[in-house]
Amino acid sequence: MQFNADRQGFTLNFRATEMEAREGIRAVATQLRQRGLSEDRAGDVEIALAEAINNVVEHAYADIEPGQVRIRCQMRSNKLLIRISDQGRPLPDGQLPKGEPASVDTNLADLPEGGFGWFLIQQLVSEIRYERRQNSNLLSLRFDLPKVS
Amino acid sequence: MSLTSTMAGDTRVITVNVERIDAAMAIQFKEDMRSETEAGPDRVILDLSQVTFIDSSGLGAIVASMKQLGGNRRLDLAGLTPIVDKVFRLTRMDTVFNLFATLDDALAVHPN
Numbered sequence: 001m002q003f004n005a006d007r008q009g010f011t012l013n014f015r016a017t018e019m020e021a022r023e024g025i026r027a028v029a030t031q032l033r034q035r036g037l038s039e040d041r042a043g044d045v046e047i048a049l050a051e052a053i054n055n056v057v058e059h060a061y062a063d064i065e066p067g068q069v070r071i072r073c074q075m076r077s078n079k080l081l082i083r084i085s086d087q088g089r090p091l092p093d094g095q096l097p098k099g100e101p102a103s104v105d106t107n108l109a110d111l112p113e114g115g116f117g118w119f120l121i122q123q124l125v126s127e128i129r130y131e132r133r134q135n136s137n138l139l140s141l142r143f144d145l146p147k148v149s
Numbered sequence: 150m151s152l153t154s155t156m157a158g159d160t161r162v163i164t165v166n167v168e169r170i171d172a173a174m175a176i177q178f179k180e181d182m183r184s185e186t187e188a189g190p191d192r193v194i195l196d197l198s199q200v201t202f203i204d205s206s207g208l209g210a211i212v213a214s215m216k217q218l219g220g221n222r223r224l225d226l227a228g229l230t231p232i233v234d235k236v237f238r239l240t241r242m243d244t245v246f247n248l249f250a251t252l253d254d255a256l257a258v259h260p261n
Binding site: 018019021022025039040043044046047050051054057058101102104108109111112113114115116117119120123124 | 169171172173202204205206208209210212213215216220231232235236239240241242244245
């Protein structure tokens with residue numbers, strides 16, 4: 001894992017494996033807490049970020065040699081911007097899934113064991129955008145933050 | 150092993166000894182739960198008080214663990230920390246499981 005801080009924020013690079021993804025997600029959450037993000041909001045960011053990164057590891061780089069994932073974080077006074085990029089496969093149909101939640105109103109045997117990732121992301125971010133640029137996926141997440149008085 | 154198992158009366162209490170039930174942990178967690186609950190009482194309480202983070206893979210592994218128990222047995226969850234609690238509420242899995250703030254609260258309730 002590679003970490004670089006600058007005046008506007010910080011950047012993290014790591015290989016798209018489950019173990020490196022875990023360390024990357026933890027590192028971002030730790031940095032954001034150290035930079036003053038509230039415990040509650042840092043939790044929201046960590047959940048959404050984990051789902052987005054897991055998608056890259058499990059789908060974008062599925063069945064191919066895991067490449068790099070880059071996370072860029074910029075904290076402003078009233079918002080947090082996170083950009084995730086990878087060089088894996090594009091999202092299906094080149095666009096964001098709708099993020100409909102899997103239904104839990106069912107009997108035990110039919111309860112969903114997956115299908116919550118995009119739904120959780122959509123619930124927790126203020127805005128999400130996806131772009132395919134040449135061979136890269138760019139996912140931008142915005143989290144609005146309460147103004148500090 | 151990610152789990153420790155004890156008996157409290159006629160209830161099995163399984164404590165999760167890891168801080169994260171995430172994509173890297175989900176398969177092992179599900180297998181550990183299977184071996185801890187293969188036989189035993191109808192009521193199992195999963196103590197999550199040491200778990201500070203869960204993602205949808207981890208959630209899926211807990212759902213799978215309940216399914217493994219079969220129809221007449223049940224899995225109750227205790228000691229949910231803030232992020233774990235949030236993931237259960239957002240996905241509405243809080244309507245599927247009995248959730249207790251602490252292990253003591255869960256043990257104070259007698260199912261029958």
